[in-house]
Amino acid sequence: MDVLGSKQDSGWxxxxxxxxxxxVHRSINISHSGSRWRRLAAFAGPGYLVAVGYMDPGNWATSLAGGSxxxxxxxAVALLSNLMAIVLQSLCARLAIASGRDLAQACRDAFPKWVSIPLWALAEIAIIATDIAEVIGTAIGLNLIFGIPLELGVLITALDVFIILYLQKMGFRWVEAFIITLLGVIAVCFAIQIFLADPQWGGVIRGFFPTTEIVTNPEMLYLALGILGATVMPHNLYLHSGIVxxxxxxxSLPEKKEALTYATIDSTVAxxxxxxxxxxxxxLAAAAFNSTGRTEVAELGEAHSLLAPLLGLAIAPTLFGIALLCCGLNSTVTATLAGQIVMEGFLKMKLQPWIRRLITRAIAIIPAAFVTIWYGDAGTAELLILTQVVLSLQLxxxxxxxxxFTASKAKMGELVAPIWLSAIAWLIAVVIAGLNVKLLVDFVSG
Structure with missing residues (x-):
């Protein structure tokens, strides 16, 4: 019996x-007799599923627009967003391991229904916004590599549910292996493209230091918030707290402390x-486009077509398309898992993964198909960036x-977050909220 967990239930x-x-709950055994490295390897996996959400097709659109x-x-925004993500994802692992709840369950068990139900609705909106980005990104990837029309590609994305069903039947470790393999492919593709682009490394280093223009320039702030929304994604917080x-x-408390350490290392490295x-x-966008005077590149298809003449190698666009398709497939798996966690956690409603997937994907396909058919590449680029800003507002x-939750001793017991960590987390929460208010004010004022 989980005595520690039953004591902490008194705080809910x-x-x-x-x-x-x-x-798949507690389906992967952890050997306590093996070496430290072996135990660390056993915890490796969930962090990489979370990392997928930080490099989805929507992120590509905002980063391309920002770089060009x-x-x-x-x-600097990408770095700051990533540091925020490391803190918040460590809190997700802490919540899950200390309370035995994912974030959705914690909201359900901590708040009255008039609070938890709207939070569920907002979480679903965030997942749909994520899925719209994945639909468009995967469709563009299919178009770039195989020449499949965008309209048909959008419909084909509904079939990816079978990938998820097959992997889940084989076991959760196979899901993680699939994700990590595709991440490796993405890394190789970009390593080659960066080598070909030959960026100004002095400018790259200076770019990691923030300037006041990011906040004072409304257009730069819009893209900065898009990068923030694409990096620290709401559904990732629910996902991580579930799959840990x-x-x-x-x-026992020592076992939970060890689990928290290894889970935090896993997510931080990922x-x-x-x-x-x-x-x-x-x-890549800054080196290939901005430096050549092409400052309006925000469309994934346009970036693909421009890479060959700018980098001087025909394989560059193909690498771009392969990496994009891998991102879309990866994000598909993680969005489905997050959708299950949100629905089961908030509503105690269990659906078969393929039903849950088709519902979410059907809702996402409608706006994606409409924009693709009526507005083409330009419309999909704008929709991608809009989805990332919507995610930022939901965050x-x-x-x-x-x-x-993680700052509450009553809810977390001995694994309550240290005061310094809670202070940083509160600062991050306030900064995110403040930036979103600034965005809304700028939007309303035109």
Whole structure:
């Protein structure tokens, strides 16, 4: 019996219910007799599923737009966003391991229904916005590599549910292996393209230091918030707090402390890898487009067609298309898992993964297909960036509850977040909320 967990239930309005993703809950055993490296390897995986959300097709659009228009200046935003993500994802692992709840369950068990139901609706909107970006990105990837029309590509994306069903039947470790393999392909593709682009490394280094123009220039702030929304994504907070619990790490306090350490290392390393990919997209755009006077490149298809003449090698566009398609497929898997966690956690409603996937994808395909058919490439680029800003606006509704829960001794027990960590987390939450208010004021004032 989880005595520690039952004591901590006293800090919640409702008792802990059945775990989300119950078919894989604590399905991966952790050997306590093996070496430290072996135990660390057993925890490796969830962080990379989370990292996928930090390099999805929507992120590509905002990074391409930011790099082509402002050069290396927004690298500081990518770095700051990634540092925020590392803190927030560590809190997700802490919440899951200390309370036995994912973020959705925690909201349900901590708040009255008139609060938790709107939070559920906002989480669903965030997942749909994420899925719209994945639909468009995957369709563009299929178009770039195989020449499939965008309209048909959007419809083909509905079939990706079978990939998820097959992987989940084989076991959760196979899901993680699929994700990590595709991440490796993406990294190789970008490494080659960055080598070909030959960026100004002095400008790259200076780009990681923030300037006041990011806040004072409304157009730069819009793209900065798009990068923030694409980096620190709401559904990732729900996802991480759910999939950390696929590890059977034990119930005692020492076992939970060890699990928290390894889970935090896993997510931190994975997010550093995500920063390399995100920075690579922005650096590629700055080196290939901004430096040649092409400051309005925000369309993934346009970027693809321009890479060959600018980099002087025919394989560059193909590498771009392959990496984009891999990103779309990866994000598909993680968005489905996040959707299951949100629905099961908030509503205690269990659906078969393929039903849940088709519902979310059907909702996402409608606006994506409409924009693709009526407005073409330019419309899809604008829709991609808009989805990332929508995600940024949704973010506070996931971040504030997360910070509240992990700072509560009554809810977290001995694994409550240290005061210094909670202070940083509250600062991050306030900064995100403040930037979103600034964005809305700028939007209303024109």
């Amino acid at each position: 309005r409702n008792k802990r219910g059945e775990a989300s993703l119950s078919d 228009k402002f050069g290396y200046a927004l690298l 619990q696929t590890r059977n790490y034990g119930h 997010l550093c890898f995500a920063l390399l990919i995100n920075a690579s997209i922005l650096i 506070s509704f996931a971040v504030f509850p997360l910070v509240m």
